[in-house]
Structure formats: C-alpha cells, structure tokens
Amino acid sequence: MADGTESESRKLLGRLRDTLAEEGAGQARLDKITHLIADSMRTDVCSIYLFRDSETLELCATQGLKPEAVHKTRMRIGEGLVGRVAGTGRPMNTENAPATRGFRYMPETGEEVFSSFLGLPVQRLGETLGVLVVQSKEARRYSDDEVYALEVVAMVLAEMAELGAFVGEGAALRALHQQAVMYQGATGQEGTAEGHVWLHEPRVVVANPVADDPDMEKSRLQVAIDTLRLSVDEMLDRLEPGDKDQREVLEAYKMFANSRSWMRRIEADIDRGLSAEAAVEKEQSQARTRMEQVPDAYLRERLHDLDDLSNRLLRILSGQGSETGAEMPVDPVLVARNIGPAELLEYGRSLKGVVLEDGSVGSHAAVVARAWAIPLVIHAKNITAEALNGDPIMVDGDQGVVHLRPEETVVSAFRDKMAMMAEAQERYVSLRDLPAVTKDGQRIELYMNAGLMADLPSMESSGAEGVGLFRTELQFLIRNRMPKRGELVDIYARVLDAANGRRVQFRTLDIGSDKVLPYMKASDEPNPALGWRAIRVGLDKPGVMRMQLQALIRAAKGRPLTIMFPMVAQFDEFRAGREHVFRELEREYALGHIMPERVEIGTMLETPSLAYAPRQFYEMADFISIGGNDLKQFFFAADRENERVRRRYDTLNSSFLSLIERIVERCDEAGTDVSFCGEDAGRPVEALCFAAMGLKKLSMRPASIGPVKSLLRRVDLAEAREVISSARESGVQSVRQSVMDWLATQGRNGNA
Incomplete structure (x- = not known):
C-alpha cells in the first residue's frame, strides 16, 4: 500500500474484513490485523493500543515490537507519543520519533531502533477507543496518501471494536454494550428509578464497514442524500413566517446537505473501501473532534448542525431511524446527550427517569423532571456511546449514580432502597390533609x-x-x-x-x-x-x-x-x-x-x-x-x-x-x-x-x-x-x- 492507491486500500480492507469474519478470540484477530497492516504498509512495526480505562492505554497487539510487552506496556493520556495522539485525537507523523517532543522510551518494547512514527486515533463519533501505530527503522515521513489510508483502516477498527470483534483475554479487550457499567454523574433531580433504556437519538450501529462495490455504495449515498434534502425542504415549508431561528438552522442543514466538498470527502472514503455508512461516520467523527477544539461559539454551533445532519443521513442509510417502528419500553428511562424542555415534554409522564451526558441543575429539563417527580442524573459522561435501547438501567438521583446493565447484587440492593422509599411515601400520604x-x-x-x-x-x-x-x-x-x-x-x-x-x-x-x-x-x-x-x-x-x-x-x-x-x-x-x-x-x-x-x-x-x-x-x-x-x-x-x-x-x-x-x-x-x-x-x-x-x-x-x-x-x-x-x-x-x-x-x- 506504499503507493497509496485506492485499490490497494480496498484490498487491505477486504483482507481485514475476512480476518474479522473468521472464528477465534479477539486477541488472535488483533494479532492478524497488526501483521496485515505492517505487511501492506511495508513497515517494520504495527501496534494497536486500546483503552484499559478512561485514562490508561494498553498495548494489546503488535507486529515488530517485543511480544512480551503486549498487555504489559501501559501509558496515560498525554504520556509519550501514543498518549499525545489519544489526548489530542489527531494523527502524529514524524521521521525522528526519539527527537520528537514528548517521546517516552519504553524499554520493554524494544522500540528504540525504530525512527519513523505514524500514530492515528481509533475513533468512533468523536470518542477515542485507542491508537493505531506504524513504525519503521528508516527515517521516513509517511505520505498524505498513506496517512489517509491508515485513517480508513482505523475507522474500520473502531467499528469492529464497537461490534465486539476484539473481545477476549486482556484487560482492555472488553465487550462493548454487554458488561455492567456504573456512571458517576451529578444530581439533577433526586429520586430512584428502575427501567429500560430509551435513547433520545438511537445509536446507529454500522454492521458493514467494508464494501466491495464503490459504485453501488455511492449510488446508495446519493439516494440517501436526495431523501435527506427532501426532508429538510419539507421541514422548511412547514415553518411559520415568524420562525426565524428555526429557519436559520434548517438553512444551515440545507447548505451542508448540498455541500460538494462534504460529499467529495465521503465519496473518497468509499473509494478507499468503506461502506456508505462507515464513510459518513468517519466524516462525522472528524467533525466532532474539530467541534471540541473550536473556540468560536458560532462555528461550534455550525459543526453541531453538521453532526445532527450526519445522524439523519446515517439513519436513512442504515434503516435504523424512527421509521423502523421501535417501541418504547413500558418503563422507559430516557438517555440523551442533552435535551430541551419541549422535546422532553413530548415524551409525556411515562418516563421513569432521565439520564443526560450534559445538562445542568438549573436547566428547564431539570425543572420538568422535578415537576414530574422523576430522577434526573446529569454529566453521565459517554453513556450514549455505551447504552442501547432496551438495556436494563437503574438511576439513583440522590447520589447522581447510574447503573447500566447492573449486576444482580446491585439490583438487589437498589430494589431494597426503592422499597424503603416507597414505604416512607405511604406514611406521608396520611399527613396530606394535616x-x-x-x-x-x-x-x-x-x-x-x-x-x-x-x-x-x-x-x-x-x-x-x-x-x-x-x-x-x-x-x-x-x-x-x-x-x-x-x-x-x-x-x-x-x-x-x-x-x-x-x-x-x-x-x-x-x-x-x-x-x-x-x-x-x-x-x-x-x-x-x-x-x-x-x-x-x-x-x-x-x-x-x-x-x-x-x-x-x-x-x-x-x-x-x-x-x-x-x-x-x-x-x-x-x-x-x-x-x-x-x-x-x-x-x-x-x-x-x-x-x-x-x-x-x-x-x-x-x-x-x-x-x-x-x-x-x-x-x-x-x-x-x-x-x-x-x-x-x-x-x-x-x-x-x-x-x-x-x-x-x-x-x-x-x-x-x-x-x-x-x-x-x-x-x-x-x-x-x-x-x-x-x-x-x-x-x-x-x-x-x-x-x-x-x-x-x-x-x-x-x-x-x-x-x-x-x-x-x-x-x-x-x-x-x-x-x-x-x-x-x-x-x-x-x-x-x-x-x-x-x-x-x-x-x-x-x-x-
């Protein structure tokens, strides 16, 4: 793949897909992938680092470094070149790694003989899951085509990690969407609730990140874009003359939906071997990374518009939108990045609780939660990346804690607490008229x-x-x-x-x-x-x-x-x-x-x-x-x-x-x-x-x-x-x- 051609990129992605389709543990898959990438890139080293916890990266597979370093070499965000890539969410490309600011020598890896370094974040929707690294003995700066091709590979790795392809031995190789997770957020409204997750913006799972027929994928993309443009036009037509701000937002949507540069970037990713969904999501991930780093409020808002538009396009492409007819559970706990009072009120009083990644104690979503006497937990970081519709969930608004897919011991203790609170509420009923x-x-x-x-x-x-x-x-x-x-x-x-x-x-x-x-x-x-x-x-x-x-x-x-x-x-x-x-x-x-x-x-x-x-x-x-x-x-x-x-x-x-x-x-x-x-x-x-x-x-x-x-x-x-x-x-x-x-x-x- 040293010539960076699209066909070579598609070949590598095809081989990756075949490897991932084979039976076997996650570790075996990772080992094969590092060998494939090193061979295709003609590099001496390929390594994959995944997050062990929110702050620590772990070397999970390597071709070229010492095998005994796997699952032993760890670093914090910002530590060494790998940690810097994870912290910034940006690629790092240098022909002299030891002389680069921030370089940290890891003696157990034997990497001191390798001069060049290219590291890219393995990201999905702005969330960094790990870092993909290639290294060579010769002092070389990797070309733009090589960087671009490896970005596409990193995108596929992120999608496959999302689908649980790398679960197996090793602390960092855990199953997404399967294990019990606890979130320590903050109290927006007190109270406790048990129920099942209902996502305000359902997560689109890209099950086919690699595609063999670029022309077919571009055709699917064009149909989805036409559908998206039509829906935006229809929303504009329904607006009343005084709805100036909504019109501005939809006009921004329309501008992005008609952007040739946006389309060209997505089509280029498809030419490299990605499916239409994966290509849209790759662009969306990069937009989210940019959004986090833009100080200007207006530009941040425009990038947020692009993020929302990408979500709409992904739902059309994947068929995972509201039109699929998914039914809200009978005991819904709403999970969202953030939500306004009007959107929250549309759900009605059937909600058992609300969990937000953002939000604030003084927001009107909190006011609505208080009015309905349902628990609200805010600042539950990254819960929308982990939760799926229908997951069991327990919300402790008193402590600002959320238990997603809780263990049986947690369920038992939580239900005891809820029973005690219910008993106390019964006592208060008798005081109502006193x-x-x-x-x-x-x-x-x-x-x-x-x-x-x-x-x-x-x-x-x-x-x-x-x-x-x-x-x-x-x-x-x-x-x-x-x-x-x-x-x-x-x-x-x-x-x-x-x-x-x-x-x-x-x-x-x-x-x-x-x-x-x-x-x-x-x-x-x-x-x-x-x-x-x-x-x-x-x-x-x-x-x-x-x-x-x-x-x-x-x-x-x-x-x-x-x-x-x-x-x-x-x-x-x-x-x-x-x-x-x-x-x-x-x-x-x-x-x-x-x-x-x-x-x-x-x-x-x-x-x-x-x-x-x-x-x-x-x-x-x-x-x-x-x-x-x-x-x-x-x-x-x-x-x-x-x-x-x-x-x-x-x-x-x-x-x-x-x-x-x-x-x-x-x-x-x-x-x-x-x-x-x-x-x-x-x-x-x-x-x-x-x-x-x-x-x-x-x-x-x-x-x-x-x-x-x-x-x-x-x-x-x-x-x-x-x-x-x-x-x-x-x-x-x-x-x-x-x-x-x-x-x-x-x-x-x-x-x-």
Missing part, C-alpha cells in the same frame, strides 16, 4: 413550585397550601415561537382555576443564563448567570413584560393576583417593575377589562445586595420570596453548575443562616410577608433550620412536602433554634452536625 404544626405549636405553611399545567394535580395529592412559585418561562421555552397574549391568558386562567382559590405566586419571565428561548438570538456572555437575564431583560425590552402582565391581569377575572419579579439586585429595579404593573392595570381598566380583586407585587430575593436594600424597599414590597438556589451561589461565589465547587458550601453554613435570619428580621420589621423557595426548602433538615430562623412559609417540589411536614410535626422548633444558636456561637462553620446529633437524641431522622 397542617405542618411543630410540637411547640408553630404553624409552617408549605407551598409547591410549578411551571406546567401537569404540575397542578399535585396540589391536591401533596397537600400543598398553594403555589409559592409558578415559573412562567416554561410556556415560552416549550414553543418554537413567541406565545400570543390570548394563549397566555388561557394558561394563567387555568392555573388559577386549578388552584381553586389558593394563592399562586406568578414569577414573571425569567430568561437568560441557562434559559435561552429557542426563537431569540442567544447572547454570548462570559458569565451568563451574572449577565443579562430575568428582570434586566424585562426592563430593557418592556414589550414582552407588558404582554405578560396584561395576560395575568385578564386571566385573574376578578380574582386575587400575585406577581413577583426575578433576579432583582437593587431597589430601583423593583420600583420600575412595580410601575409597569400599575401602568398595565390602568390600561386594562380603561379598556373595560375586569380588574383583579387585589394585586400583590413582590420579588424574589436572590442577590445578597437586595438583603441590604433601603428600608423603603421592604416596606414597598407586598411580599418577598428568598430564591435559595441563586442566593446561595452568589453568596458563596460558587457556580451551582460547577460540580467542583457547588457542593463545597453547605446550605447550613453559619454565615448563610445568619443572612437568612437577617432578611427575616428586616421583613418582620416592615411587616412584609417572607418565604423561602428552592431545592433546599424541600430537604427536611434544611427546612427545619429555615423554620427555626423564623421562616413561616416554604415552597418546594410537591414530592418533598410529605417528608418536610413529617419532620416538622415531630420537633420542638424552639429547641431546634437553641441548638442552632449554640452551634453558631461555638464558631462552627456549619450547624448541620449539631442539628443531626440533636435529632438523633430525639429519635428522629431528618430524612424520615
């Missing part, structure tokens, strides 16, 4: 958070006394266009109908940060959480705020209306938002609409600055809701999306509780109603401590009301207050241990 009154007679009101119509039946089943937070942005996020005022009136009216006279605190549109509307141009901000979001957007772009306020006023239909503004950082912002409400009330009255019985205007307190606002702010606000999630991240300067720091700071930190206490005192002085809203309100021990700090209203997800009420009804709040005060006076950083010790002496478990 008030949360502590042993010393203090009444705590428990409200629920909501954002979807689907949440509202939980008001009855959970025993919530009202809605402490209704997230209005979800109605904007799940559409591909701006909702009309009439649509919002209908939604808000139905919310108030379902509340049946109970209080509903509507939070005005909270967009920005991780909540980007699909039809609004995203602004590339260095720190979105501290950027142009929430009330800042509303005050700068008042048109949407006006429409939303009008919809709320009309939806009230003479009933009480409660409005609160998000992310207020200073008194003037609240005052300006309040003036907007008054102006819209005047306009609606002039137009003859029915006025609300009364209107209360309040704010979320999510910034430390607002805790120290002038006294007039506290007097002007009808109510204040402490937004614990954002307040905590700003107070500790710890991004709640950053796993390395967000768990570093305890909610029951003495300083944070002192801030909460001070806010409560200022509200009491002004006679202003105050509540706490956020994830921590739904954790029983935290809820107990907030109540001890003087908070009489807590708002949480519906599933948390039972556990919180159960603990509050069994404690003396004055005693709890004394325990917390003593702990703070002693100088401890967190009062958690002191409170837990006290609960233990009372015979009460904070998690009960």
Whole structure:
C-alpha cells in the first residue's frame, strides 16, 4: 500500500474484513490485523493500543515490537507519543520519533531502533477507543496518501471494536454494550428509578464497514442524500413566517446537505473501501473532534448542525431511524446527550427517569423532571456511546449514580432502597390533609413550585397550601415561537382555576443564563448567570413584560393576583417593575377589562445586595420570596453548575443562616410577608433550620412536602433554634452536625 492507491486500500480492507469474519478470540484477530497492516504498509512495526480505562492505554497487539510487552506496556493520556495522539485525537507523523517532543522510551518494547512514527486515533463519533501505530527503522515521513489510508483502516477498527470483534483475554479487550457499567454523574433531580433504556437519538450501529462495490455504495449515498434534502425542504415549508431561528438552522442543514466538498470527502472514503455508512461516520467523527477544539461559539454551533445532519443521513442509510417502528419500553428511562424542555415534554409522564451526558441543575429539563417527580442524573459522561435501547438501567438521583446493565447484587440492593422509599411515601400520604404544626405549636405553611399545567394535580395529592412559585418561562421555552397574549391568558386562567382559590405566586419571565428561548438570538456572555437575564431583560425590552402582565391581569377575572419579579439586585429595579404593573392595570381598566380583586407585587430575593436594600424597599414590597438556589451561589461565589465547587458550601453554613435570619428580621420589621423557595426548602433538615430562623412559609417540589411536614410535626422548633444558636456561637462553620446529633437524641431522622 506504499503507493497509496485506492485499490490497494480496498484490498487491505477486504483482507481485514475476512480476518474479522473468521472464528477465534479477539486477541488472535488483533494479532492478524497488526501483521496485515505492517505487511501492506511495508513497515517494520504495527501496534494497536486500546483503552484499559478512561485514562490508561494498553498495548494489546503488535507486529515488530517485543511480544512480551503486549498487555504489559501501559501509558496515560498525554504520556509519550501514543498518549499525545489519544489526548489530542489527531494523527502524529514524524521521521525522528526519539527527537520528537514528548517521546517516552519504553524499554520493554524494544522500540528504540525504530525512527519513523505514524500514530492515528481509533475513533468512533468523536470518542477515542485507542491508537493505531506504524513504525519503521528508516527515517521516513509517511505520505498524505498513506496517512489517509491508515485513517480508513482505523475507522474500520473502531467499528469492529464497537461490534465486539476484539473481545477476549486482556484487560482492555472488553465487550462493548454487554458488561455492567456504573456512571458517576451529578444530581439533577433526586429520586430512584428502575427501567429500560430509551435513547433520545438511537445509536446507529454500522454492521458493514467494508464494501466491495464503490459504485453501488455511492449510488446508495446519493439516494440517501436526495431523501435527506427532501426532508429538510419539507421541514422548511412547514415553518411559520415568524420562525426565524428555526429557519436559520434548517438553512444551515440545507447548505451542508448540498455541500460538494462534504460529499467529495465521503465519496473518497468509499473509494478507499468503506461502506456508505462507515464513510459518513468517519466524516462525522472528524467533525466532532474539530467541534471540541473550536473556540468560536458560532462555528461550534455550525459543526453541531453538521453532526445532527450526519445522524439523519446515517439513519436513512442504515434503516435504523424512527421509521423502523421501535417501541418504547413500558418503563422507559430516557438517555440523551442533552435535551430541551419541549422535546422532553413530548415524551409525556411515562418516563421513569432521565439520564443526560450534559445538562445542568438549573436547566428547564431539570425543572420538568422535578415537576414530574422523576430522577434526573446529569454529566453521565459517554453513556450514549455505551447504552442501547432496551438495556436494563437503574438511576439513583440522590447520589447522581447510574447503573447500566447492573449486576444482580446491585439490583438487589437498589430494589431494597426503592422499597424503603416507597414505604416512607405511604406514611406521608396520611399527613396530606394535616397542617405542618411543630410540637411547640408553630404553624409552617408549605407551598409547591410549578411551571406546567401537569404540575397542578399535585396540589391536591401533596397537600400543598398553594403555589409559592409558578415559573412562567416554561410556556415560552416549550414553543418554537413567541406565545400570543390570548394563549397566555388561557394558561394563567387555568392555573388559577386549578388552584381553586389558593394563592399562586406568578414569577414573571425569567430568561437568560441557562434559559435561552429557542426563537431569540442567544447572547454570548462570559458569565451568563451574572449577565443579562430575568428582570434586566424585562426592563430593557418592556414589550414582552407588558404582554405578560396584561395576560395575568385578564386571566385573574376578578380574582386575587400575585406577581413577583426575578433576579432583582437593587431597589430601583423593583420600583420600575412595580410601575409597569400599575401602568398595565390602568390600561386594562380603561379598556373595560375586569380588574383583579387585589394585586400583590413582590420579588424574589436572590442577590445578597437586595438583603441590604433601603428600608423603603421592604416596606414597598407586598411580599418577598428568598430564591435559595441563586442566593446561595452568589453568596458563596460558587457556580451551582460547577460540580467542583457547588457542593463545597453547605446550605447550613453559619454565615448563610445568619443572612437568612437577617432578611427575616428586616421583613418582620416592615411587616412584609417572607418565604423561602428552592431545592433546599424541600430537604427536611434544611427546612427545619429555615423554620427555626423564623421562616413561616416554604415552597418546594410537591414530592418533598410529605417528608418536610413529617419532620416538622415531630420537633420542638424552639429547641431546634437553641441548638442552632449554640452551634453558631461555638464558631462552627456549619450547624448541620449539631442539628443531626440533636435529632438523633430525639429519635428522629431528618430524612424520615
């Protein structure tokens, strides 16, 4: 293959395919492959390194190095030239390996006599499975044709590894899609679930990476491309005139689908001996590698468009798309790289759980998961590469752990945990209609958070006394266009109908940060959480705020209306938002609409600055809701999306509780109603401590009301207050241990 001709490349791939088709263990196959490649490339050495674990490469087969080094030589990512290839995902071609920066001499291999080195990543869809290396004694730089041909071979090796062709003896030769795997991710929503995998974007398995007839493969490719172009045109035709951003995305799809350079690269891979599917996937893998290394956000987005288009083309070519009629399991756990709220809502409430490779704790996919009371684990790295539709899966949202194809011992322990939790939930049902009154007679009101119509039946089943937070942005996020005022009136009216006279605190549109509307141009901000979001957007772009306020006023239909503004950082912002409400009330009255019985205007307190606002702010606000999630991240300067720091700071930190206490005192002085809203309100021990700090209203997800009420009804709040005060006076950083010790002496478990 030294001349790099296409026919020689096809011959090698044909011999590879025949070798892989033979019966035998994975090790025997790898040994034959290294011999074939060295012979065809006319090199002294061919070696295959595969990942033993996520950080370690292992020499699994070689022709030319010392045989005793196989399964003994290992290196970390970035270590030596092989480790550099694995780390960068890029080929390395040098005529003098020992003189190349990063070279590491492995004495057990006997490689010191080889001068030239060509290493290529063995990749599938951007995931590096190993490294393919050829070496020669003579100082030679491998030609572009030779590099290209070896890339094609590496692609086939990746596909065959995916299909389990190399399973056998040797720690690195494990079976993909067969063994039990545990993923340590992060908690997006607590809870546990057992079910079977349902992939949001089913993985296309390329069973025929090598093809003998390039003309036939190119013909198949052309038919698939024509089908793809037609489907994109049909999607464009279905768009409404206002769907500008969707049109831009589809136009980008159309541009790629008509790209001659893209087609030429795929056809060149077919000429080398790949099937149409393998050629498309080879291009897709290289695009994904480029995507990881491009700093420009716009270019990254375009490469993501190309990645999505490649997936569509692969499904058409392989017949593995949704048209194959695969049925969702009866107990589906959704597995995806990431997912938006609209896509998640399309699945309905049948999902048992959700597992994402990306995602964030503040995303609206997490909000939907909380509304449905199903566990969500985020940052489960590479799970979409391993999971297949129908695989057994167990999700522990409490610990952020996912067990894919779990062992029987794990299944047994997991089911025991689920049974205990189910038993506890049964106990909470009996408390549903009872008030949360502590042993010393203090009444705590428990409200629920909501954002979807689907949440509202939980008001009855959970025993919530009202809605402490209704997230209005979800109605904007799940559409591909701006909702009309009439649509919002209908939604808000139905919310108030379902509340049946109970209080509903509507939070005005909270967009920005991780909540980007699909039809609004995203602004590339260095720190979105501290950027142009929430009330800042509303005050700068008042048109949407006006429409939303009008919809709320009309939806009230003479009933009480409660409005609160998000992310207020200073008194003037609240005052300006309040003036907007008054102006819209005047306009609606002039137009003859029915006025609300009364209107209360309040704010979320999510910034430390607002805790120290002038006294007039506290007097002007009808109510204040402490937004614990954002307040905590700003107070500790710890991004709640950053796993390395967000768990570093305890909610029951003495300083944070002192801030909460001070806010409560200022509200009491002004006679202003105050509540706490956020994830921590739904954790029983935290809820107990907030109540001890003087908070009489807590708002949480519906599933948390039972556990919180159960603990509050069994404690003396004055005693709890004394325990917390003593702990703070002693100088401890967190009062958690002191409170837990006290609960233990009372015979009460904070998690009960």
